[in-house]
Amino acid sequence: MLVLLPPSEGKAAGASGPALDPGALSLPGLTAAREAVLAELVELCSADEDKAREVLGLSEGLRGEVARNAALYGAPTRPAGEVYTGVLYDALDLATLDAAARERAGRWLLVFSGLWGAVRPGDPIAPYRCSGGVRLPALGPLGRYWREPLESVLPEAAGEGLVLDLRSAAYGAMWKPKGALAGRTATVRVLQSRIVGGVEKRSVVSHFNKATKGRMVRALLREGVEPGGPAELAEALRGLGYAVEVEPPAKGGTPWRLDVVVTEL
Numbered sequence: 001m002l003v004l005l006p007p008s009e010g011k012a013a014g015a016s017g018p019a020l021d022p023g024a025l026s027l028p029g030l031t032a033a034r035e036a037v038l039a040e041l042v043e044l045c046s047a048d049e050d051k052a053r054e055v056l057g058l059s060e061g062l063r064g065e066v067a068r069n070a071a072l073y074g075a076p077t078r079p080a081g082e083v084y085t086g087v088l089y090d091a092l093d094l095a096t097l098d099a100a101a102r103e104r105a106g107r108w109l110l111v112f113s114g115l116w117g118a119v120r121p122g123d124p125i126a127p128y129r130c131s132g133g134v135r136l137p138a139l140g141p142l143g144r145y146w147r148e149p150l151e152s153v154l155p156e157a158a159g160e161g162l163v164l165d166l167r168s169a170a171y172g173a174m175w176k177p178k179g180a181l182a183g184r185t186a187t188v189r190v191l192q193s194r195i196v197g198g199v200e201k202r203s204v205v206s207h208f209n210k211a212t213k214g215r216m217v218r219a220l221l222r223e224g225v226e227p228g229g230p231a232e233l234a235e236a237l238r239g240l241g242y243a244v245e246v247e248p249p250a251k252g253g254t255p256w257r258l259d260v261v262v263t264e265l
Contacts, residue, residue, distance in 0.1 A: 001226050002158045003217055004118075005111045006168045008086035011127035015078040018124060026120040027157065033149040034116050038072060040136050041115060041128075045069035056134055065129035072126055080111055081121030087207055091214025094121060101221040108221070110157070112171040114142045117150055132170040143173035150175035162186065162227050165255065166213045178253065185255040186230035188213065193261050202261070212262055216242065230256035 018024075022034040045052045045066045052066045053059075068075075081094045094105055110118045114132040119125060135141045154175055163177055163185040177185045190209040191202040219225075219240045227233040234244045237260070247257040 001108050001162045003108045003164045004167050006171045007111050007113050008084045008089055010085050011083050012085050013127055015076040015126055017077040019074045020072060020077050020126045025123045027153050029153040030117045030149050037115055040138050041069055041130055042072050056129060069128055075126035077124035077126050080119045080123045080125050083125055083127055084111060087210035088214040091211045092218050097221060104221050112167055112174055117146050132174055146174040155181055162229055162233060182253050182255050184229055186233050186258050187255050188258045188260055190260045193263050208262055212260060234258055
């Protein structure tokens with residue numbers, strides 16, 4: 001099984017591991033593409049701070065992120081699973097999983113990244129700021145830039161198993177499963193259900209969405225549940241206490257959609 005996660009905008013600080021080395025990351029087929037993005041990002045942030053903030057979409061209060069990007073070469077690292085923070089990663093809470101669940105996380109999870117393409121939780125990376133929606137001056141939109149490199153490595157990484165796609169739209173644009181692989185892919189939408197005037201109302205709420213996805217992945221990792229396909233995933237999630245509605249693909253070569261309905265956080 002392959003679980004595709006978005007990164008977090010915020011990153012944990014305080015790395016003290018070995019110096020950053022793109023060649024030390026998993027999925028080595030992405031190394032050349034990673035080095036190209038890293039080089040342009042460092043050059044951009046080293047030259048003109050105001051232009052870098054504009055390109056990266058950073059507010060005045062995040063000016064320090066530009067200097068951090070400029071210093072990425074040789075920067076100390078920590079495992080990617082510790083670098084990414086925020087609601088989803090707080091709910092996932094990789095550090096408190098037992099050894100077997102952490103081993104599964106290392107095999108199942110892929111975190112998408114505007115800078116790195118995709119990384120495993122154990123990959124040594126430095127804190128950075130570069131979202132998947134950024135358009136770099138030379139390389140262009142990163143969502144488009146990463147499509148070819150990711151297509152060259154991710155089908156093999158997915159193998160013959162289920163792909164559970166929990167990415168946000170910006171990172172979903174970087175790679176879309178095709179053909180038979182798309183038929184083994186499930187996307188998940190989290191809907192909050194409320195009763196208003198005696199009528200059920202459903203809506204997508206960001207906090208519910210992220211927290212529920214994090215808890216859902218954590219439950220799968222803890223229980224060692226590895227469904228063979230989207231229908232089996234829906235049954236497994238129901239067995240873990242989730243209310244799941246399934247929408248099979250209307251045509252071949254497109255993913256399944258699972259709606260997870262929650263009433264409270």
